[in-house]
Each structure stands twice: as structure tokens, then as C-alpha cells.
Amino acid sequence: MSILKTYYPTLKFIGKFVLIYVILVLAYNFYLSFYQNQTDIITVWVGKMISGIYNLLGVDVQTMPVGTEPGLKLMVKGQYVARIVEGCTAISVIIMFVAFILSFGKHLQKTLIFAITGSILIFVFNLLRIVFLGYILYTFPQYQDVAHRIIFPAMIYGFVVILWLYFILKYHE
Numbered sequence: 001m002s003i004l005k006t007y008y009p010t011l012k013f014i015g016k017f018v019l020i021y022v023i024l025v026l027a028y029n030f031y032l033s034f035y036q037n038q039t040d041i042i043t044v045w046v047g048k049m050i051s052g053i054y055n056l057l058g059v060d061v062q063t064m065p066v067g068t069e070p071g072l073k074l075m076v077k078g079q080y081v082a083r084i085v086e087g088c089t090a091i092s093v094i095i096m097f098v099a100f101i102l103s104f105g106k107h108l109q110k111t112l113i114f115a116i117t118g119s120i121l122i123f124v125f126n127l128l129r130i131v132f133l134g135y136i137l138y139t140f141p142q143y144q145d146v147a148h149r150i151i152f153p154a155m156i157y158g159f160v161v162i163l164w165l166y167f168i169l170k171y172h173e
Helices: 002-035 041-056 091-104 108-139 141-170
Strands: 061-065 072-076 079-084
Touching: 002 091, 041 061, 041 072, 041 079, 041 108, 072 108, 079 108, 091 108, 091 141, 108 141
Parallel strands: none
Antiparallel strands: 061 072, 072 079
């Protein structure tokens, strides 16, 4: 019984994390179930924001439907450089982030504020990451594989870890 008492805080955190994570994933999958074989609204929204950022920077970019498959073509100066799909929205990363914050936080109001603020920061960081990835794919197509599979996932997950550490050090008392 003393072993359970020793590890209770860790087990409590893991239990809360798994429960919150599963609930959020199920809710997100329920949302996605309404978009079988078509591009979901969040992905379309992300595509429009990416085009808007590029256009603010003076770069001619368009996003358009792929065709019969879900997703959007990212066209930089008329050249097809990437496909934006549901996984590019960072929603699954935000779900993981929120589950951790809600599981770890002690003060409900501070925890909720940080979860919302952090989610917005992750979303914006992800948009900028996709813009940068599009630039890399357009300018240096030979680095597509390493950029898409290693560097850019490391960027988003590294950002989440930094936010987690900041939360633990500044908000968790």
C-alpha cells in the first residue's frame, strides 16, 4: 500500500491525462466524422490563413481543393509545392498540449487561461511553420523529406515542450 501512496501523484496525473486526452480525441474524431471524403472546415480555414500570410508578405500563393481527395493544394507562384491536410492544422498537437496542462494544473482559472493561450500560440506557431515549410519546399525542393519529416515536426513539438516547461515553472505552484 505504501507503493501506491508513493506513486499516487504520478498515477493521478497519468489517469487524468489519459481521460482528458481520450475525451478530446473522441470529440475531435466526432467532428471529423462529418467530413468523410471532403476537407474539413478547420483545414480550409488554415489554408486561407496561410494564403493570407503569404499575400501579406507579397508572395503570390493560393490554396485550392485537391479534387476528389480531402485537402488543399498549396500553390506558390503557380507551382504546386504541398498538400495541406487535416493533420496540418495542429489540432492533435493542441489536444495533447491541453490534456497535459489540464492534468498538471492545480489552479483551475490559471490552468484554463494558460491552456487557451497556449493553444492559440501553438495554432499561430503552426501557421508560421507551414508558411516556412512552403517556402523551403518551393525554394529547396531537394530538402522536402528532411524538412517535412524531421525539422518541422521537431519545431512544433519543441514549441509545445517549451510551453509545458514554462507552465510548470511559472504557473504550477
